[in-house]
Amino acid sequence: MTSTDLYPVSRLAAVQEATAKAGIDALLLTPGPDLRYVSGYEAKPLERLTCLVVPASGDAYMLVPRLELPAAQASPAARLGLEFVAWDETDDPYAIAAARLGKVAKVGLADRMWAMASLRFRAALPGAEQVLAGSVLRELRMRKSPAEVAALREAGQAIDSVHRQVPEFLRAGRTEREVARDIAEAILASGHAAADFVIVASGPNGASPHHDVSDRVIQAGEPVVIDIGGHLPNGYCSDSTRTYSVGEPPAEFTAYYEVLHRAQVASCEAVRPGVSCESVDAAARDVIAEAGYGDHFIHRTGHGIGIEGHEDPYIVAGNGEPLEPGFAFSIEPGIYLAGRHGARIEDIVVCTEDGVERLNTTTRELVIV
Incomplete structure (x- = not known):
């Protein structure tokens, strides 16, 4: 390419x-x-x-x-x-x-x-x-060419390789900032031109979707939200979130993580040409709301991606625009319990002629390290 x-x-x-x-x-x-x-x-x-x-x-x-x-x-x-x-x-x-x-x-x-x-x-x-x-x-810009999809696929594979290394970096006693430093280095080593953002949100910080990093020390038994991305030398971007736990997490977290996983799968499966952006949002939101966590899903389900990390189309209520082949965007529902913990699962997907292709393929199950 x-x-x-x-x-x-x-x-x-x-x-x-x-x-x-x-x-x-x-x-x-x-x-x-x-x-x-x-x-x-x-x-x-x-x-x-x-x-x-x-x-x-x-x-x-x-x-x-x-x-x-x-x-x-x-x-x-x-x-x-x-x-x-x-x-x-x-x-x-x-x-x-x-x-x-x-x-x-x-x-x-x-x-x-x-x-x-x-x-x-x-x-x-x-x-x-x-x-x-x-x-x-x-x-x-919304209608990605095959070459652009290939570039996004390459970016997705690169950021996936970083998520596979995250369990090596996460352990109790390390600070979020220390973990983030290792992740940023891995993003560059994976072929990215720059690490555009690294979110390491442990324990209660996981309830803040755009937490960034801090000097907080990660504790045993805590969930940790890792949201990372960058751009390749060709300008095309990556963005993927996975949630980890340092040891066994609290029971209430395990319960809502299962709900979140089902919601993310439902939203991905809803993607196909002609379906509205807001219906893809609703596919995730309905699962979360029916389980009683609707008030804890506080952002849109997704954003377009390409030469920018956030661009059209936006997967959000009120956007009745129909999907077309070549539309590329994130699907990233989250559940956030203020003061306790939170979780998010994010893949970049592309609408194809007859359905959807996920550009991130690492496990969406909770990874316990």
Whole structure:
């Protein structure tokens, strides 16, 4: 799998077509996931403006600081046949973009554009309405190509290899931070370019879904929620949660973990083309609610994943959008008992032509170490 597969030249034309269809005159894509998705260029987010200008018609071009020009020309963006417009330290790149665009009524700004840049564009293009480029790009980014699915599958296998090592790191007497340090090193050793997050939540900390880590000492008999992920050098992300126990856990925990396991399986089995995002959420939520733990499942069932760890589609009540082949997202129900403990099971899945593929394959049973 090459960068040509993940960032095909044809993507730029598809983006221009979608931009025109949306009634937007141009997209302005600064460093971040939108720029990388369209061009393959992982530009540095600097105070100096780098911006891919994608007009609804006509030729796209890349504004780059002159000192960043070699990096831009060496990136996959060079395959697109773009003009690279280098600007010097005394130039105003926003004025350059405005002059080249001419009179425009509506522009789409990269969703992760810094406020500094968006306000400068507003001043340079005072007559243009600003909207989010995501309103155009989400439709393309949600539908993963076979190459993108392969990249996510590779990321899933890499993070699975880390979860298989977790029992070596977990033991009573170690702090969450010590365990997290070992996990982060294992994430890098597995082939990830970076460990984007490591959650090690022991005992009562497990009841906080985004706990992170602390200097708390892990005790015997405690459940520990391990939620980890990163991104590969190609930009595609991993994310998987498993729950462990250091010795035999409390009986009440074992009881609700079994409920959680059934809920996660039910939600995965609900995935198929045409099914709504909210019905996949309901498949997990109903199992948990029927067992009496509904008030303890306090977040959505899942989020899309790709070149970002969180992106469309979101698996949540109120989202009636139907699943399509190529949609990739997490399924991660959780049960959290404040002050005591919690549990979560998370897989990344892909909607296929006739069902679902799980990209994480490590055991979802409670692992006692």
